Structure formats: C-alpha cells, structure tokens
Amino acid sequence: MTWIVANWDQIARYGLQHVWLSVPPIVAGTALSIPLGQLANRYRLSRGVLLSIGGILYAIPSLPLFVLLPSLLGTRILDPLNVEVALTIYALALMLRATADALASVDGQVTLSATAVGYGGWRRFWGVELPLAGPVILAGVRVVSASTVSLVTVGSLIGVNSLGFFFLDGYQRYFPTEIWVGIVGTVVIAVVFDLLLVLAGRLLMPWARPSRRAGRATATLLGVEAEPS
Amino acid sequence: MIEFRQVSKRFPDGTLAVSGLDLVIPARQTTVFVGSSGSGKTTILRMINRMVDPSSGSILIDGNDIGGLEPVALRRSIGYVMQNSGLLPHRTVLDNIATVPLLRGAKRGTAREHARELMAVVGLDPNLAQRYPAQLSGGQQQRVGVARGLAADPNILLMDEPFGAVDPIVRAELQVELQRIQRELGKTIVFVTHDIDEAFLLGDQVALLRHGGILAQLGAPRELLDNPADEFVSGFIDAGRPRSILR
Structure with missing residues (x-):
C-alpha cells in the first residue's frame, strides 16, 4: 500500500497513457469495419476473402507484429504508432465479422419498407441499416474494447509504456504488489470502458432497451439475446 | 388514374408473376387486387412505385409513363402501407x-x-x-x-395486405376506419389482399387474379357476385364464404 501511495504519480501517468493508447485502435477498428463489413456482405466472394483475412490477421502474435511494423511503416522502433497500428489491425479483425453479421441481421422487411417509402440507397444505409445493426455492433465493440485494453500492455515489452510496465518491472524485481497494480489497473480501465459503452448504447439506442411490455419481442427482433440480469 | 398497358413481369428465376395486364385504376376510388399467393398481386402493387419494373408493357400515372420517372422521388410521392407495418x-x-x-x-x-x-x-x-x-x-x-x-x-395510397397480420376483431375495426378515412380524403387507393370479403367490403372495383397474374375478372363487387365470369371466379368467391358445417 505504501508503494502505491509513493508511486501514485507514475501509476496515474501510465494509467492515463494506457487509456490514450487504447482509444484510437478501438475507434479506428470499428470505423474501418463498417465499409469493409458492408463490402463483405455484398458478394459471396468478398465475404469469404475478407472474413478469412480477418481471421488470419487475428492469429498473428502481437509481439512480432510490434517489432515488424517499424520496418513496414518506416516509423522509429519506440514510436507508439506501431502499437496503435497493430492494435487497430486486431480490432478490425474482430470487428469485421461482428459488423458484417450485424448488418446482415437487419430485418429485410424493414429495409424493404424503407425503400418503398422513398429512402435512397445511401440514406437508407446511414439512416436505417447502420442504426438497426447498432446493438450487435456494440456487442462486438465491447469485446474489442476489453481485448484492446489488455493487448496494450504488451507494448511495454518494446518500450511503449502503459500499466503493462508494472507487470514487467514487478516481474523483474520479484515484487508482487507492482504486478497486482498493473493487473488491477488494467481491469479497472477495461470495466470503465465497458460501462461507458453500455451507457452510450442506452443513450444512442433507447429503442433497443427492452421495455417491460415488449422487451422480449424487441430483443428477438433485433437478433440480440437479452442480457442476463 | 393509373393505367396498366399490356404489363408483364417475368422474374430472373423464370417465374411469370404478371402476364399481359390491361387495366385502369380510377382516381379517388379504391381498387382491390385479390388472389391467392402466386397471383402476382403484390408484384402489381410494387410496379406502381417502381419497386419492381415490368419486363414489358408500360404503366401510366395521370397519363405519364412512370418508366421515365426517378424511382426514389416517385416513391416519396406515393403512400405505401405494408403488412406488419414495416x-x-x-x-x-x-x-x-x-x-x-x-x-x-x-x-x-x-x-x-x-x-x-x-x-x-x-x-x-x-x-x-x-x-x-x-x-x-x-x-x-x-x-x-x-x-x-x-x-x-x-394522391395514391398503395396498401399491401395491411390488415393481414392482425386478429379478426381489430381487422374489422381497421377496415371501418379505412372506409371513414377514404370518405374524408378521397385517395386513389390500390389495396392488395387474399381475403375476398375484405375485397368486397373495401373495393369500389375488385380485380380478381388467377395464378400467374392473369386477370380473371374486373368489376364492382356486385358484378362479381351476380355475374362471375367463370368457375374460377365463383369458386374463389365461394371458398371465402364460411361453410355451414356446424349444426
């Protein structure tokens, strides 16, 4: 406990850095998954190819990727951009399938009716299909958020510091308290991100909240399983 | 007024949904297309707002061929009501x-x-x-x-089995309500149903279709009841009547 108090400045600094390293890959991976997910649904071939690439990308071990990226991107070895790009690749690899499935799950009757009342293709995508895919996309973002927050720690091995620094340092010094600080801190960030995502979902998609009256029906209609409560 | 001139529709899979339809839908009246599934009634409805384009023939609204109109703008100018509300x-x-x-x-x-x-x-x-x-x-x-x-x-309201998915009591209420609205607003309503009673109740003009989108008979409900064109028409009308199997 005294160690935590004594090192609070460093913990806070690395915690904040952890947050800053996590957010861009989650946002970029999700954003990129929207056009690519839509493309994946367009043709049978593009679906097979894109989803396979996504699966393979996710299989690349993170540490070699961090080490390899500087030579591919022309960045310095300690540049945080390497970690950001690598984590964006992983986020995209996970989100691609989630977004493709989310967009495919939108009720065909609703899109048909939107067309019938005069939605053009572009407007229908942004105004009807994407919002209705929202709950399933959000479920994917929650997974990606947790996975990214955890993967950021690996960056400490190549000198891009986050709370992961404390695992490494604590391990080298045989100092369990420091390791615990790293683990608990990472979990706290992941949980806070998750709560913020759920809250954002409630605010942006009030229609998806199961109501007392028709909750079950809504949830099934949206293709989302009701959350255990 | 909506005019169908020798309109046929064959889908890419080879199904002939509508064949050689010649028909006039008068303005400010309700025209009901009735038939069983596969009679092309929904296809006919969707051709009016270019959700489906005919393979041959032309459709005119107030004398203008809609083939030359921009589909999205056309759809915004025509009301559309579908089953399960959409x-x-x-x-x-x-x-x-x-x-x-x-x-x-x-x-x-x-x-x-x-x-x-x-x-x-x-x-x-x-x-x-x-x-x-x-x-x-x-x-x-x-x-x-x-x-x-x-x-x-x-001016035009297309209704694709709008009351098909509700229970009979609510359906009856909605039918009465639609008649009231039509009296007040006087739209050109094109209504699709498989229910002959609904067709006779709501239609000023009823178009009975047989399989493959062939017009079996067109006329006021009274005409179809009194002078059915053939056995298919009388059979379709009788099939809709409750049979007296209960004593």
Missing part, C-alpha cells in the same frame, strides 16, 4: 409518421406537428407519440403505418 423500429411513432415529409426536406418541427394531426386522423391516442413501434399492439402499428402512408398527402 415501421422503423428505431424511430418513435411521431418520427415514423413524419418519415416521408422529412425525406422530402420538411422541417422537423413542422413534420412532427403534422404527424400529430395525422395520429388523430387514424384514431391513435396522442400519448403514444413518443413510443417505439415494438411498444405498440399490432392494430396500433397498422394505424401508424396508415398515418405514415398519408403523411406526405399523396
């Missing part, structure tokens, strides 16, 4: 009704105000305005669907 699940009742005016660039406030008036026209409780479609009963959803179809004040 409402947008993520929009409130009010915004669902205001959909078409908003697509046409109306101001949000004006469109919502007008939507509120339409809720009264179709007999919806104003307290439902902020609800989402999933929070409504089937009958209420269909009323919202009708209000949405009327929102841009179109």
Whole structure:
C-alpha cells in the first residue's frame, strides 16, 4: 500500500497513457469495419476473402507484429504508432465479422419498407441499416474494447509504456504488489470502458432497451439475446 | 388514374408473376387486387412505385409513363402501407409518421406537428407519440403505418395486405376506419389482399387474379357476385364464404 501511495504519480501517468493508447485502435477498428463489413456482405466472394483475412490477421502474435511494423511503416522502433497500428489491425479483425453479421441481421422487411417509402440507397444505409445493426455492433465493440485494453500492455515489452510496465518491472524485481497494480489497473480501465459503452448504447439506442411490455419481442427482433440480469 | 398497358413481369428465376395486364385504376376510388399467393398481386402493387419494373408493357400515372420517372422521388410521392407495418423500429411513432415529409426536406418541427394531426386522423391516442413501434399492439402499428402512408398527402395510397397480420376483431375495426378515412380524403387507393370479403367490403372495383397474374375478372363487387365470369371466379368467391358445417 505504501508503494502505491509513493508511486501514485507514475501509476496515474501510465494509467492515463494506457487509456490514450487504447482509444484510437478501438475507434479506428470499428470505423474501418463498417465499409469493409458492408463490402463483405455484398458478394459471396468478398465475404469469404475478407472474413478469412480477418481471421488470419487475428492469429498473428502481437509481439512480432510490434517489432515488424517499424520496418513496414518506416516509423522509429519506440514510436507508439506501431502499437496503435497493430492494435487497430486486431480490432478490425474482430470487428469485421461482428459488423458484417450485424448488418446482415437487419430485418429485410424493414429495409424493404424503407425503400418503398422513398429512402435512397445511401440514406437508407446511414439512416436505417447502420442504426438497426447498432446493438450487435456494440456487442462486438465491447469485446474489442476489453481485448484492446489488455493487448496494450504488451507494448511495454518494446518500450511503449502503459500499466503493462508494472507487470514487467514487478516481474523483474520479484515484487508482487507492482504486478497486482498493473493487473488491477488494467481491469479497472477495461470495466470503465465497458460501462461507458453500455451507457452510450442506452443513450444512442433507447429503442433497443427492452421495455417491460415488449422487451422480449424487441430483443428477438433485433437478433440480440437479452442480457442476463 | 393509373393505367396498366399490356404489363408483364417475368422474374430472373423464370417465374411469370404478371402476364399481359390491361387495366385502369380510377382516381379517388379504391381498387382491390385479390388472389391467392402466386397471383402476382403484390408484384402489381410494387410496379406502381417502381419497386419492381415490368419486363414489358408500360404503366401510366395521370397519363405519364412512370418508366421515365426517378424511382426514389416517385416513391416519396406515393403512400405505401405494408403488412406488419414495416415501421422503423428505431424511430418513435411521431418520427415514423413524419418519415416521408422529412425525406422530402420538411422541417422537423413542422413534420412532427403534422404527424400529430395525422395520429388523430387514424384514431391513435396522442400519448403514444413518443413510443417505439415494438411498444405498440399490432392494430396500433397498422394505424401508424396508415398515418405514415398519408403523411406526405399523396394522391395514391398503395396498401399491401395491411390488415393481414392482425386478429379478426381489430381487422374489422381497421377496415371501418379505412372506409371513414377514404370518405374524408378521397385517395386513389390500390389495396392488395387474399381475403375476398375484405375485397368486397373495401373495393369500389375488385380485380380478381388467377395464378400467374392473369386477370380473371374486373368489376364492382356486385358484378362479381351476380355475374362471375367463370368457375374460377365463383369458386374463389365461394371458398371465402364460411361453410355451414356446424349444426
């Protein structure tokens, strides 16, 4: 406990850095998954190819990727951009399938009716299909958020510091308290991100909240399983 | 007035949905297309707002060939009501009704105000305005669907089995309500159903279709009842009547 108090400045600094390293890959991976997910649904071939690439990308071990990226991107070895790009690749690899499935799950009757009342293709995508895919996309973002927050720690091995620094340092010094600080801190960030995502979902998609009256029906209609409560 | 001139539709899979349809749908009246599944009735309806384009022949609205019109703009000028309401699940009742005016660039406030008036026209409780479609009963959803179809004040209202998915009591209520609205507004309604009783109740003119989208008979309900063109027509009408198997 005294160690935590004594090192609070460093913990806070690395915690904040952890947050800053996590957010861009989650946002970029999700954003990129929207056009690519839509493309994946367009043709049978593009679906097979894109989803396979996504699966393979996710299989690349993170540490070699961090080490390899500087030579591919022309960045310095300690540049945080390497970690950001690598984590964006992983986020995209996970989100691609989630977004493709989310967009495919939108009720065909609703899109048909939107067309019938005069939605053009572009407007229908942004105004009807994407919002209705929202709950399933959000479920994917929650997974990606947790996975990214955890993967950021690996960056400490190549000198891009986050709370992961404390695992490494604590391990080298045989100092369990420091390791615990790293683990608990990472979990706290992941949980806070998750709560913020759920809250954002409630605010942006009030229609998806199961109501007392028709909750079950809504949830099934949206293709989302009701959350255990 | 909507005119079908030798309209046929063959789908890419080879199904002939509509063949050689020649027909006039008079303005400010209700024309009902009735037939069993596979009779092409929904295809006929969807050709009027270019959801489906005919393989041959032409369709004219007030003398203009719609083949030359821009589909999205055409659809915004024609009301459309479908089975299971087809409402947008993520929009409130009010915004669902205001959909078409908003697509046409109306101001949000004006469109919502007008939507509120339409809720009264179709007999919806104003307290439902902020609800989402999933929070409504089937009958209420269909009323919202009708209000949405009327929102841009179109001359033509297309209705694709709008009351097909609600229970008989609610259906009867909605039918009466539609007759009242039609008396007040005098739209050109094109209505599709498989229910001959509904066709006779609502239609000024009934078009009975046989399989493959062939017109079996066209006329006022009385004409079809008194002078059925052939056995198919009389058979279809009789099949809709309750059989007296109960003593």
